Amino acid sequence: MKKKYPLISILINCYNSEKYLKECLTSAISQTYENFEIIIWDNCSTDKTAKICKEFKDNRIKYHLSNSHKNLVNARISAWKKISGDYVAIMDSDDLSLKDRLNIQLGIIKQNKNIAVVGGSVQFINSSGKNLSIKQFPTSKNLIMKKIYYQFPMNNSTLFFDKKKIDEVGGYSIKYEFINDFELVYRLSKKYDLVNTNLILSKNRVHKENLSNKKFLPMQYELYNFLNKIKFDTKSYNQKFLNFTERFKCAIRIFNRRFFNV
Secondary structure (H helix, E strand, C coil): CCCCCCCEEEEEEEEECCHHHHHHHHHHHHCCCCCCCEEECCCCCCCCHHHHHHHHCCCCCEECCCCCCCCCHHHHHHHHHCCCEEEEEEEECCEEEEHHHHHHHHHCCCCCCCCCEEEEEEECCCCCCEEEEECCCCCHHHHHHHCCCCCCCHHHHHHHEEHHHHHHHHCCCCCCCCCHHHHHHHHHHHEEEEEEEEEEEEEEEEECCCCCCHHHHHHHHHHHHHHHHHEEECCCCCHHHHHEEEEEEEEHHHHHHHHHHC
C-alpha cells in the first residue's frame, strides 16, 4: 500500500509571532521524522509573521491567513479543518520541538490502537532561550486518570493526537477558549488511553507575553468553572477533595489579581 503523505500535521496557531516564529519553524522542519506538513494559521497578524513564514522554502509549510481575527479556540478549530495528516502535533509559535519529537510520539501512539494522545516532558526556557527548569508529567495510566479530575496531566505544546479519535469526540469545544486542550483531553479520557513519556519533547518559552500572563483572569475563571463542572464525575473522595483544593487555589488567584494585582 502506498505510504500516505503527509502522515503527521504539525499545527501552529500564530498571532503577531514574529519574535520567536523563525526559531519555532526551524525546530519543526528539523525533525528526524520527515513525512509531515506544517499548518500555520495566521490569526490576522499585523507584524512580520507572514513574511517570516514565506521566507522558508520548504513545501511542507502551508501558510493560511484567517479572514478575520478569532478567539483562541475558534482559530484552532479553523486551522484544524486544513489538516491532512492522520496525526496532529500541537506547537505554540514561541516554543521549540526537539528533533526526535515526532519519531518518539509516532512510535508510542502506534503501540496501542486505543491511544488517542501522547504527551511528554518539557524544558522551560526564557525569552533568550536559556534553559530553566524541567517539568515531567505522570506516565502511568492510573496516575494520569487520577490527576485529570483536578489538574491537566499533560503539557499543551507536546500534545500528539490521533486525528480520527479527536474528530469522533467532536474536536475542540467552543465553550472553552483558554483551557480547550484540557477539556478535549478530558473527553478523550472517557473513551481512549492517554500516554505521557518522560522524555523531553519540547522547549517551552516563559516570557511576559505568554497567554497565561496576558489572559490570566479569564483563564482562571474558565479553569475554575471547568473543574466545578467535573467535580462529581469521580467517585473518589480523595479526587473530589483535590478538585476542591484546585478550585480554591483558582479562587485565591482570581481574588489576588482582581484586588491586589498580584
